Structure formats: structure tokens, C-alpha cells
Amino acid sequence: MRSLLLVSMAVMALGLTACGKKGAPHAPGPSQDITYPGTYPPE
Numbered sequence: 001m002r003s004l005l006l007v008s009m010a011v012m013a014l015g016l017t018a019c020g021k022k023g024a025p026h027a028p029g030p031s032q033d034i035t036y037p038g039t040y041p042p043e
Helices: 002-017
Strands: none
Touching: none
8 A cells, every 4th residue: 555655646747747847947938028027216
């Protein structure tokens, strides 16, 4: 019973790790159209 629990937990953990995107995050669209992160004007 315990081995079945361990195997099922391992399968769920592997399934969750496979859902992530690979590579660094980047904003969608062409780089010249990206306005963020922007700088705030001084007050």
C-alpha cells in the first residue's frame, strides 16, 4: 500500500513539473512595441 502511494506521488510530481514553460519569460510581440518595464516620471 505504501509503495503504491509513493509511486502515485512521484507520478503526480513529474506531471506537475512537465507543465512549465522552458526558457526565460518574455513579453509577447515585437521588441520595439514593448513599453514595459517603463520608468515613472519624477514627482
